[in-house]
Amino acid sequence: MIWRRLLAIAGAVFCLANAAADPADQLKNPAQEAHARALFREIRCVVCQSESIDESDADLAHDLRQLVRQEVAAGASDAQVKADLVGRYGEFILLKPRFSFANAALWLSPFVVVLLGAGVVFLRRRPATVETDDLTEPERARLAALTDN
Amino acid sequence: MTAEFGSFALILAFALSLAQLGLSVGGRWRGSAALSGAGEGAATGAFICTAVAFAALMYAFVTSDFSVANVAENSHSAKPLFYKITGVWGSHEGSMLLWCLALTGYGAVLALAGGSLPARLKASAVAVQGGLGVLFLGYTVFASNPLMRVVSPPVEGHSLNPLLQDPFLAIHPPFLYSGYVGMSVVFSLALAALIEGRVDAAWARWVRPWALAAWSLLTIGIMLGSFWSYYVLGWGGWWSWDPVENASFMPWLAATALLHSATVTEKRGALAGWTVFLGLVAFTFSMLGAFLVRSGVLTSVHAFAIDPARGILLLGILGFAAGVGFVVFAWRAPSLAPGGLFAPISREGALVLNNLFLAAATVAILFGTLFPLIRQALSGDAVSVGPPYFNRTFAPLMAAVLLLLPIAPLMPWKRADLKGALQRLWVAAGLAVATAALSFALARPGQAVTALGLALGVWLIAGTLTELVERARGGGAHAGEVWRRLRQLPRGAWGMSLAHIGLGLFILGAAMETSGRVEAAKVLGLGESMDAAGYHLTLGHVGDVDGANYTAQRATLAVTRNGSAVCQAAPERRFYPASQQTTSRVTICVRGLSDLYMVLGEPRTGPAGQPAWLFRVYWNPWVRLIWLGPLLMAIGGGVSLSDRRLRFGLPRRAAAAPAAVPEPAE
Numbered sequence: 001m002i003w004r005r006l007l008a009i010a011g012a013v014f015c016l017a018n019a020a021a022d023p024a025d026q027l028k029n030p031a032q033e034a035h036a037r038a039l040f041r042e043i044r045c046v047v048c049q050s051e052s053i054d055e056s057d058a059d060l061a062h063d064l065r066q067l068v069r070q071e072v073a074a075g076a077s078d079a080q081v082k083a084d085l086v087g088r089y090g091e092f093i094l095l096k097p098r099f100s101f102a103n104a105a106l107w108l109s110p111f112v113v114v115l116l117g118a119g120v121v122f123l124r125r126r127p128a129t130v131e132t133d134d135l136t137e138p139e140r141a142r143l144a145a146l147t148d149n
Numbered sequence: 150m151t152a153e154f155g156s157f158a159l160i161l162a163f164a165l166s167l168a169q170l171g172l173s174v175g176g177r178w179r180g181s182a183a184l185s186g187a188g189e190g191a192a193t194g195a196f197i198c199t200a201v202a203f204a205a206l207m208y209a210f211v212t213s214d215f216s217v218a219n220v221a222e223n224s225h226s227a228k229p230l231f232y233k234i235t236g237v238w239g240s241h242e243g244s245m246l247l248w249c250l251a252l253t254g255y256g257a258v259l260a261l262a263g264g265s266l267p268a269r270l271k272a273s274a275v276a277v278q279g280g281l282g283v284l285f286l287g288y289t290v291f292a293s294n295p296l297m298r299v300v301s302p303p304v305e306g307h308s309l310n311p312l313l314q315d316p317f318l319a320i321h322p323p324f325l326y327s328g329y330v331g332m333s334v335v336f337s338l339a340l341a342a343l344i345e346g347r348v349d350a351a352w353a354r355w356v357r358p359w360a361l362a363a364w365s366l367l368t369i370g371i372m373l374g375s376f377w378s379y380y381v382l383g384w385g386g387w388w389s390w391d392p393v394e395n396a397s398f399m400p401w402l403a404a405t406a407l408l409h410s411a412t413v414t415e416k417r418g419a420l421a422g423w424t425v426f427l428g429l430v431a432f433t434f435s436m437l438g439a440f441l442v443r444s445g446v447l448t449s450v451h452a453f454a455i456d457p458a459r460g461i462l463l464l465g466i467l468g469f470a471a472g473v474g475f476v477v478f479a480w481r482a483p484s485l486a487p488g489g490l491f492a493p494i495s496r497e498g499a500l501v502l503n504n505l506f507l508a509a510a511t512v513a514i515l516f517g518t519l520f521p522l523i524r525q526a527l528s529g530d531a532v533s534v535g536p537p538y539f540n541r542t543f544a545p546l547m548a549a550v551l552l553l554l555p556i557a558p559l560m561p562w563k564r565a566d567l568k569g570a571l572q573r574l575w576v577a578a579g580l581a582v583a584t585a586a587l588s589f590a591l592a593r594p595g596q597a598v599t600a601l602g603l604a605l606g607v608w609l610i611a612g613t614l615t616e617l618v619e620r621a622r623g624g625g626a627h628a629g630e631v632w633r634r635l636r637q638l639p640r641g642a643w644g645m646s647l648a649h650i651g652l653g654l655f656i657l658g659a660a661m662e663t664s665g666r667v668e669a670a671k672v673l674g675l676g677e678s679m680d681a682a683g684y685h686l687t688l689g690h691v692g693d694v695d696g697a698n699y700t701a702q703r704a705t706l707a708v709t710r711n712g713s714a715v716c717q718a719a720p721e722r723r724f725y726p727a728s729q730q731t732t733s734r735v736t737i738c739v740r741g742l743s744d745l746y747m748v749l750g751e752p753r754t755g756p757a758g759q760p761a762w763l764f765r766v767y768w769n770p771w772v773r774l775i776w777l778g779p780l781l782m783a784i785g786g787g788v789s790l791s792d793r794r795l796r797f798g799l800p801r802r803a804a805a806a807p808a809a810v811p812e813p814a815e
Contacts, residue, residue, distance in 0.1 A: 021670035021765055022750075044533045050391045050447075052535065055384050095535025097520070102528065106520045110513035110542045117505040125493065 025062075027069050036072045039081060040065060042096050046089055152217050155205025156296040159246075162198035162253065163286040165191045169256070169279030177272035185272040189260035192275055195282055196250075196257035203250050206295050207237050216302035219243060219295040224306040225727055227698040228314070235319030241443055241459070242295035244322060248439065249285050251330035255359075256282060259334055266355060273341035274334075281333050284466045292462050307727070317377040325370030325397060329435035331363025332400055332428075335407065339428030340474055343481040348421035353414035356428065358790055360411060361644075363431075364404040365786030371397050372779040383733040385746050385767045387662070387775055390539040392447035395518040396438035399511055403431040406507040409500050417562055419488030419497055423504065429478060433471040434511075440467050446522065492564040499557035499565075506550045513542040551605045551656065554649060555612020559619065573619055577611035593664055602660025609653030613646050644789025651781030658742070658774025667768040672753045674761040682768030684745055685709045686718070691762060699723045701734070704749045704762060708738055715740070720749040720764075742773040 027033040040054035045061040053061040053068075064085070071081045085093050097103045135143065169191035176185030206219070210233045215221040223240045224233055238247040256278040263271050289295075338356050342348045374397065379387040388394060407427040414424045441447055444460020491497035517534045524532050555577060559570040571578075585604035593599045620642070621634040669681035678687040689705040706718040721734035738745040750763030 021668050022763065023670050023672065042535070042537050044535065050389070050535075055386065055389075090531060092531035092533050095533050096537030096541075097532050097534055102524065102530070103520075103532070105523075106516055106534065106538070107542070109516045110509045110546060113509040113512045114505060114546070117508060121501055121505070 025066065025069070027073055029073070032072050033069075036065075036069045039068055039072065039078060042082075042094065043068065043085060044093050044095050046093055052095055151205045151208050152214065152296045152298060155202040155209075156294060158198040158201035158205065159286070159294065159296065160290055162195045162202065162249070163283070163290045165195040165198060166253070166279050166282030166286050169195060170276055170283055171279075173272045173276035173279055177269055177276060180269075182268065185268060185275070188272065188275050188279065192253070192256045192260035192279060192282075195279075195286070196253040199246075199250050199253045199286070202296065203237070203246055206243060206246060207234060209296070210234065210237050213306065215304070215306050216298050217295075218297050218299045221299060221303050221306050225698060226305060227727075229697055231316070232314045232319060238322045238326075239319075240295070242289070242293045244326070244443070245285070245289050245293050245439075246295050247322060247326050248330060249282070249289050251327050252278075252285055252333055253282055254327075255330060255334045259337070263355075270338075270341050270345050270347075270352075273344050274337040277337035277340045278333065281337070281470060284470060288459075288462060288466060292459050315377060315381055317373050318381070321370050321373035321377065324366050324373060328363050328365075328367025328370050329397075329400060329438060331359060331366060332404060332432040332435045334359040335363065335404075335428040336432035336470075336474065339425045340477060342425060343477050346481060346484055348414070348425055348485050350415050350418050353411045353421075353424060356424075357408070357411055357415065360404055360407050360428075360431075361786050361790045364401070364408060365783040365790070367397070367401050367404065368779050368783040368786065371401060372776050372783070376776050379772075380735050380737060380746075381732070383735055383748050384765075385666070385735075385769055387772070390517070390536045392518050393442050395514050396434075396441045399514055399518075400431050400434040400438060402507055402511045402514070403427055403434050406504045406511070407431055409507075410504050413497050413500050414488065417489040417491065417497055418486075419491060420501070420504075421485050421488055422482045425482065425485075426478060427504075429471070429474040433467070433474065436463075436467040436470060440464050441518070447518065489563070491562065494560070494567050495565045496557055496560045496562050499553055499560055502553055503550055503557065506546050506553075510543050510546040510550070513546065514539065517542070548601070548605065551609060551652075554609055554652075555616065558613075558616045558645070558649075574612055574615055577608055577615050580611045581605070581608035596664050599660050599664035602656060602663075606653045606655075606657035606660060609656060610650050613649040613653065617642075617646050640792035641789045644785045644787070644792070647785030647788060648782045649785075651778045651783075651785060653778070654774045654781060655778025658771045658778060661771035662769050662775060665768075665770040668765070669767075670750075670763065670765045672755065672761045672763050674755040674759050677761075679764065679766065681766040682745070683710060684715065684766075684768070686747070686764070686766060688762070688764070691760075694721065696723065698727060699725045702749065702752075702762075704764075706736075706747060706764075708745065715745075718747045720747050722749045722751075739773070742771045742777075744769045744772050 027036060037054060041052050043053045043064060045051045045053045045056035045058055045064070047060050048056045048058055051061075053064045068081055068085075071084065076084075082094060091098065097106060099107055169188050171188075172184050172191055173188030175181065176183075176188055206217075208214075209217045209220045210224055211230065213220065213224060213226045213233070215224075219240055219242050223243070224236050228236070236243070238244045256275070259271075259278055260275055263274070266274070335356055338352070338359070342352050371394075374394070375387045378389070378394075379385060407424065410420050410424045410427055413420045440460060440463040444463060446460055489497075517538050520534050521532050524530050555574060556567075556570050559573055560567070581604040584607045585600040588603050589595070589597065589600040617635065617638070618631065620638065621631045667682040669679060671679040673679060673688040675688055675690065678685060680686070685708070687707045687709075689707055691702060691704045694701045694703045701721040701723040703719050703721045706720070708715040708718055716738040718736040718738060720736040722731065723734055724731050733748050733750075736747045738747070744767075746767040746769055748765040748767075750765055753761045753763055755761035
């Protein structure tokens with residue numbers, strides 16, 4: 001796997017973090033810049049150790065940021081930008097996995113746990129009527145006898 | 150000679166753990182107090198021997214004995230003494246030895262201080278703890294001995310990663326490891342209870358101090374780690390859903406769920422099976438964390454001492470210990486006696502919901518962390534799971550937990566009146582709604598998530614205070630009486646309230662920091678200035694500084710606000726020649742609960758060719774609450790631990806007459 005090798009290289013080069021705010025690179029339009037920054041957080045710096053391109057100072061992260069900025073400035077939608085990146089680097093580059101069949105287990109499992117857990121709790125609930133405050137007739141009679149004394 | 154002596158002690162500790170396992174099993178089997186006592190003695194001996202080995206390694210580090218391979222690889226004679234000492238646990242081998250020290254230490258405390266436990270349960274628990282000791286000490290002795298010599302000692306060591314030369318990072322592993330490994334006693338007690346076939350209120354009470362202590366230490370460990378990444382990694386982030394962070398967070402969540410479910414088992418005898426299950430899960434997650442962190446199977450910004458080959462061994466240990474635990478659980482749990490009954494609307498019911506959502510949140514983190522491995526194995530596709538996933542799954546599930554939190558303590562056991570509990574919370578609810586409205590309309594217009602976060606924080610704090618006051622007020626006592634009663638509340642109640650308030654503070658800080666963060670970056674020449682979040686920074690001077698084992702550029706910035714001086718900042722950019730690494734030393738101006746965070750970036754050339762530097766400045770509002778909150782939570786755990794009713798000795802009486810004294814609702 002190519003990315004494994006890339007990661008091994010990244011182990012040697014520690015990424016001094018967050019150059020995304022470098023004023024020399026920023027887009028002139030603040031709304032577009034903010035939009036690009038939001039996208040940076042969802043894109044992995046593929047040579048770094050678990051960092052987004054928003055945080056990383058690696059050269060590749062810088063290149064990816066410039067690429068995203070250019071596309072955003074050209075009016076590309078989020079989906080287009082991401083599709084381009086996935087085309088080049090594979091799904092590995094997305095920090096937010098797609099909602100796809102292959103990722104269904106990932107996205108659904110926490111909520112399935114809630115439903116399953118609720119189901120188990122509901123099914124295993126024992127009838128609450130076992131615990132009753134009502135006294136039986138003989139008990140009532142005994143109680144009456146005791147309180148009379 | 151010291152290293153050989155340490156190696157010998159380590160092997161002896163391994164042998165004593167084997168003896169601990171064998172003798173305790175024999176003692177339990179034959180019902181022999183002598184054999185069990187010998188097992189306990191072996192447990193104490195194993196701890197003493199591990200401590201000797203640990204001391205030997207520490208001595209090798211302090212004296213820079215580079216004939217010991219581990220010291221040569223991870224130390225340097227120019228390193229300050231403090232980092233020589235903390236370098237002991239900076240490597241894979243050293244950190245596993247620290248793990249073993251904690252494991253045998255807990256085993257010794259269990260053997261020596263667990264006097265109130267019934268003999269059979271205690272023997273079984275000491276045996277299980279011994280078994281864990283055999284696994285981990287065996288690993289250390291045979292696969293990862295930190296005291297091995299090298300054939301030709303180098304003149305100088307390879308130094309330690311400069312990022313690790315930091316006081317917070319240096320002291321956080323002992324906290325983290327005593328938290329992780331504290332769960333081993335819970336694991337041992339859970340497995341012992343399954344073997345004995347009896348999980349009742351008394352058992353839950355024995356487990357609680359261990360779980361509380363481990364949880365509190367783990368809370369502090371995670372908090373220190375988070376603080377470290379905040380000011381060392383240089384971009385002001387405090388949590389990035391990195392695999393290593395997740396690995397420490399999963400046992401914490403499991404332990405949190407355990408503390409709550411154990412309360413139900415202790416007070417009502419219910420949820421016994423689930424509590425035992427959580428006890429097994431918590432330590433399994435601890436071991437999973439050790440495996441994930443130390444094997445390098447997942448890439449992480451925090452992974453420093455990794456070794457894939459030995460990772461497989463760790464995975465084997467994890468699989469074996471957890472496998473035995475869960476097989477015994479599957480076999481014995483159905484035979485556990487069912488506990489007390491409760492209506493769905495009751496404190497038990499609320500705690501069941503708490504556990505349900507906590508379990509789901511833990512599954513989200515577990516899946517998010519392991520999913521890249523799973524997909525890689527199944528289809529060969531490389532995928533990433535990053536913060537956006539966790540924010541979308543973990544956050545809503547935890548929000549549900551937080552929403553329920555203040556209601557549960559106001560509900561009585563068995564059967565509750567939801568309307569009554571809610572009515573008493575109307576002030577808290579009003580405050581929360583007002584906070585949300587204020588934040589949404591004025592402070593941070595249009596930011597729904599911030600408004601929701603702040604409202605949840607206020608809801609937790611106000612709701613918890615309501616519960617304290619309600620409990621003290623009873624039928625409507627006057628102020629002096631309320632104060633007197635507040636002081637007389639059990640420590641456990643205070644601990645719970647402190648922890649919940651701490652959580653509320655954390656939520657407030659997290660909500661403010663995440664949304665209110667201001668970031669500015671500018672290239673400054675000498676005498677030039679920049680503005681960030683109302684602060685005015687002027688670059689005075691940039692000079693070279695020589696550290697003990699690094700050289701640095703240091704910038705001096707004068708920070709003012711509205712013309713008056715606030716602080717002098719001196720961020721540095723350090724270069725460590727031994728490892729050829731550059732790191733940044735940020736400067737933080739603490740302004741109340743908020744931070745002005747300043748980073749010196751790389752040198753640039755100004756427009757006229759003059760030297761200039763890139764500066765990055767962050768304004769992090771209320772960020773201190775992110776660490777003060779967890780600190781308060783850990784203090785709450787400590788206060789609860791000091792409750793008289795949890796002290797050793799008392800549980801014996803409680804066990805003899807479980808229902809004799811009706812407990813006040815807690």
